[in-house]
Amino acid sequence: MMNSTNNALEVITLVESKYNVVKTEHISKYQVAFEVIREDIHSMLNFLKNSGWKQLSYLSAIDWPEEDKMELVYIVFNWDKGVHIQIRSKIDRENPEMDSILPIFPGCKYYEREAHEFFGIVFHGNPDSMKQLILEGWDDIPPLRKDFDPRAYSEAHFPQREYTETFIELNQQESKQEKRAARQAHIDEVRKGGKK
C-alpha cells in the first residue's frame, strides 16, 4: 500500500505532464485542486476516469462577481487511492455556458440541473438541464449568485413579524446596523453592474 501523500504528488505529476494546468493547489494529503482552461475539462475528466477516479462526487460553481467570472468545480474521487481531485475552471459570468459531462459521468445529470438552478449555468447536452429540480416555481435570478439579495427577497415574499423598534445598546457594542448598511451598499453596487 502506497502512502497517500505520494498518491497526491503522483497525481500532480501525472496531470501536469499531460495538461496545461493554470494553477495547482495541493490542499491536503487527500485533496488536490487543478485550475485548467475550460476546453481541457472534458478530456481531463475522461483521462481521470480512465485512471481510476471513477466517482463524480460533486459538481458545483462559485460566483466571482469581482472578476466577472463563474468558476465551475468538479470533484472526482478515487476509491483505491483515496484522493479527491478538484478541477476548477473559470467561465464567463454573463452568459455562463458549459458542455455537459453527461457522456463521461452520467451521474452528473442532477448536479448540472442543480447548478443551472442556483447559478444559471447552461449545460449543453444535458436534456433536462433547464428543468427545475429543487426550487419549485422560482421566479427571480438564480439565488446563489452573489448579486442576489436573499434578505430583500425574503422581505418581499414572506410576511415579517412586526416588532416595535426599541433597541438597547449593550456594553457599547459596535452596532451591527452600520455593517449591515455597508454590506447592503456593496450588494447594490454589484447588482448595478458588478464592475468596480
Added chain:
Amino acid sequence: MASIELLLIIALASGFLAYLLGRVNRVYGAIVTIVSSMFVFSSLAYFGFTDSLDTTVSILPYVTFQVTYLGMFFAVMITFIYAMVSFFNPMFIKDYKYPGAYSMLYILSMAGVIGVFFTDNFMVMFFFFEFIVWTSMFLIPLGHSRKAAVSYYAFSAVGSFALLFAIFMMREAAGSFGINAGLAAISGTNAIVVFILLIVSAFAKLGAFPLHTWLPIAHGNAPHPFSPVLSGALVKLGAFVAVMALIKITPNSYVIVALDLPLAQYLVAIFAGLSIVFGTLMAIRQDDAKKLLAYSSMSHGGYILLAFSLGSSIGLSGGFYHIVTHALATGAAFLAIAAVGRQTGTTKMSELGGVIQKMPVTYVVYLIAIISMAGIPPMGGFISKWLIFQAVIDKGLILLAAAVFFGSIGSFLYVFRPLAALFLGQEKPQFKGILKEAPVIMLIPMIVLSGMNLVTGIFPNIFLQFINKVIVELGMAPVVLGTYTIQGTNGILDPLQITIAFGIGVVIAFIIFILLKKSKQVGLMDTYTAGNFIYSEELMHYSVDFYAPIERLYEKHTTHVQDMYKSLENKVKEFGNVVKYFFFTNKPEITVFWILIIIGALLWGDLL
C-alpha cells in the same frame, strides 16, 4: 310424472333449435339456452324432489335410466349452475365467432349431464361423459386460446381412458355394463386396479394434484360465461367418479390401525391434501382473476376428495355439501369476474382497480361469494368446511389437518386479492366515466347465487337432509340434524344462531356509527402520501405482486409439475415426428408401401 329420457330428448332437440335460431339471430339462440336450461333444471328439481321422475319411457335404443339420490344430487346442482349461467349468454354471444354453435354446444353439454347422472349403464355413462368432454372442448376455444382446448382435452382423455379401462374390467367381472352390478362384482387385485383407474379419472376431471395443469389454462381462457360452468359444475363430474371409487368399491388394502383408515384411502387423502396446498400456493400468485379462481377450484377439489376419502358419514356429508357450496360460491365469483371482464375488457388484476365505484352490485356478489369460499360464517362454505374439519379431526390426521387449515387460511389470501386489487383501490383513469354496472339480466343470476350462498349458510339443514338421503343410499349412517342444528363428532353447530349473533353485532356497530358525528367525505386520491403531491392513480394503487413477500419463498418451485408435462409433451411430439417421418412423407411410394402393408395385415393378419 316426468320422464328423464323425454327431458334428455327435449334438451338435445332444443340444442339444435338453438343452433338454427342462432343462425337467424345470435341473441335468439342464447335466449333458447336460458329457456331450455331453466326448463331442464326446474323440471329436474321439481319432479326429483317429489320423487316422481320416470324411467320407463324408452325411445332411444340402448339407453336405460335409473333414479338415484346421488345422481339427482349432482344433476340438479349442475343444471342449476347451467341455468344460472345461461343468463349471461345473451350478453356475451356477440363476441363469439360461431354464436349458433356456442348455444347448441352449451345445451348439449347440459344434456350430457342428465345422461351421465341418471343412467344405470356404464357404457351409456361413458358415452355421455365423452359427450360432455367433446362439447365443452369445442366451447373452450371460443374464448381466448385454442391451446386451452388441447390441454383440456389431453387431460380429459387421460381421465376418459382410465374410466374406460375400469369399465371394461368391471364388465369382465360382472358380465354386464350395469353400474351397480359392476361396482359390486369387482374384488381382489382387480378391485385395486379399478380403484386406481377410477381415482385417476376422478383426479383428471377434478383437476387434483398432479393432474391439475389443465385447470388454470382451460378456466382462464374459456369464454367468460363458460368458466363458471366448468369450475362450478363440470369439474364436479370428477367428484361423482371419486364417490364411485372411494365409497362403492372397497379394495382389500392394508388398514392403518392408528388412523382407522385403509391405506388406499389415506393415499388419496394425501394427494387431496397436496392439491389443497398446491392449489392455494398457486392461486396466491396469479395475476389473472380467472386463473386465480381456477386454482382455488383445484384447492377446493382437494377438500372434496379429502372429505370423501375419510369414509365417515360426516366426512361424506361435508364433501357433498362442499360440492354445493363451492359450486354456488365459485359460480357467483366467476360470474362477477365475467361481468367485470365484459364491462372492462380484461380480467387481469394489474390492469384494473376501483371497479366498485361503478359496479357495487357486482362487488357485493363477489364479496358474498368469497366469504363463502373462504369458509367464513354466515355463508355456506363455513358449514361444509366445519363438517370436513370434524371428519379430519375425528380421524386425528395431523398432517392433513395442517394442509386443510393451510388451504383455509390461504383462501383468505387469494380471495382477498381480487377484492383489493380489482374491486377496491384507486379507480383507474382509463375506466373513469365509461364503466357502468352490468346489465340487469346479468345481475339476476348473480343475485340469485348470492342468495343461495346465504341460504346454504343460514339454513344448511334443508340441503343436509337431502344429502343424508344420499348418504343412506351409499350405505352410511346419516348425520344427526336438529331443527336448526348440526351434530358433529365433537360439537354442535347452530348456523342460525351465528347469523343472528352476527346480525346483532352489525346492528350495534351501525348504531354506534350512526350516533357519532358525520364524517367528511373525501375522494380516493385524497390519501396519506407522506405529504407528497400525487396525481396519477397508478402510483396509488397496489395490485402488482400483491403477496410478493410470501411468493418469494416458493416462486422457484412452482413450475416443477409443468416442466414434467412439458417434457412429456416434447416426448409425445418427438414420437409424433417419428411417425410422421415414416408414414406421412411427401414421397408417395412410401405411403403406398405402408398402405399395402396395412391392407396385408388386415387381410392376412391372423395368419401371422
Added chain:
Amino acid sequence: MMLSMLYGVGIAFFGFVLHTSVAGINRKISGRLQKRYGPKWYQEFLDIFKLLSKRATSHGWIFDFGVIMALGGIIATAMFIPVTNNFLAFPDFDNFFIFAYLIAVGMLGMAMSASGSGNPLASIGVMRALTTMLAYDIPYMVVIVTIIKLTGTSSISGLALYQQAAGNNWFIVALPLGAIVAVLALMAGLGKKPFETYIAPAEIASGPLVEYGGKQLGMLFIMMEITHFIEVSLFVNLFLGGAENIFIFLVKYFAVYTALSLISNVYARFKIDQVVLFFYKWPLLIAIVQGFIAIYLGWVI
C-alpha cells in the same frame, strides 16, 4: 334465544371494558419498565372516546361499511366466549371453529375497508396481516386439533371443564410443546412486538389503519380490544383450564396478557418473510411432533 343474545352482548361489552383496562395497565407497566411514569391506567378509554368524538374523514361507503362489518363481526364472535364455567351465553355452541372463522369476518371487514380507502400502504398492511395470519394460524390450529382429538370435544367451555375435571391438569403443562407454539401464535395474533410487521408505524405508516381517523379509528380500536379479549380468553380456556369464577379468570387473563407484553417489550420487529419462515420452521414442526406424540403415542403428561 333473544335473552342469551343479550347475555352475549353483555359478554362482548365486558370483554371490551376488561381488555381496555388491562391494556392500559400494561401500558403503565411497560412505562415503568422503561423508567417512565407511564400513562394513566384508563388512558386507552380516553383515546377511544377521543377518537369517537372527532370529526372523521370517509372515503366512500365501503370504507364505512367495512368498519361496521368489522366491529359487528367481532362483537358477534365475542358473544360466544365462555368467560367462566357459568358466565357464558351459549353453552355447547361455543365451538372452537366458530371463533376461528367468525373472527375472520371482522378481519375481512377491516381489510376491505382499509383497501377501500385507496391508500396503497393500507393494502400493503393488509397483505402483511394476512401473510402473518397464514404463518401463525397453521401451527396453532394443529395444536388445537391435537387437543380436540384428545378430549373429543371442540366446545371451549367443554375443554375448560375437561381440564378442571382432570384435577386442573392444564394443557399448558400436559402438552408443553404445544403450549410453546400456542404462546408464539398468540403473540403473533395479538400483534405483539416481534410479529407486528403489519402495523409498522415508521415503515408503512401503521398499515391498515393509515387512512383512519375519528370515529372509524375509534371503532376499529374497540374492535381490536375485543379481538384481543377473544384471543387471550381462548388461550386461558384452552391451555389454562378456564376459570371456575370470575376472579380466577381475571387473574389468569391479566397474567397471560402481562407476560406476553413483557416479552414483547424486549424485541425488535421481524421482516414479513422472516415471520413466515420462522413459523414454518420451528413452531409448525414442534406442533406436528406434539400432535404425533400426543395422539399416536399417547404421551401426555
Added chain:
Amino acid sequence: MKSTKFSELSQEQVDRKWWEIGDFFRRNSLWMLMYCTGCCAIELPPAMTSAYDMERLGMGPMATPRQADILLVSGYLSLKTLRRLIYTYEQMSEPKYVVGLGSCTINGGIYHDSHAVINQLDQYVPVDVYVAGCMPNTEAVMNGFVDLMDAIKHKTANGWKKYRDNYDWYRQNQIASLGEVEVHDEFHE
C-alpha cells in the same frame, strides 16, 4: 391528491354537547404528528422517553395526519416543506391543533433573511401554541403542551376553526409566498 374543499359545517353537525364532552378526552389524549423539519426535533426524544415522559400526559407520536390531533412543527420551514405541511394539515381530522417549536416558526429565527425559509408560520396555518427558543429546552416544550391543554380546556385553541373561517385569507397568504401550493414534481408523476 386532495380533491375536496371544506363542506359547510351546520350547527347540528357540530353538536355542541359532543364537543364539550369531547374536549375532556381530547386534552387528555393528544396524539402528535411530528413534522420534524428542523433542529428542534432533537428536543423530542428526551420529551418522549424517561426524562420527561410525554406519555403520562396521554400524548404520543402517530404515524399519519388522519390519526393525529397535533401537528408539531419543529423548526424552520422551507418553501418546499411548507407546501407539504399545508397539505398535511388539511388532511388532519378536526379538531386539530398546531404547535410551533423554536424561533424559526415565530419570526424566521436565524434564517430570517433566507430566500428559501418562511418567517412566520401563522400566516399560513393557524398556530395554537408557540414555544420560543432556539432551540427551546425540553421543559419549555412540555410546558407548551400543557399550555395547549389549558387552551383546549378554556376553548381558546380554536385554530382549526379560524382556518375554516378565514380560509381565503390563509389561502391568499399561501399563494403570495408560495406561488402555488399543490405543485407537480417529476418524482411523483
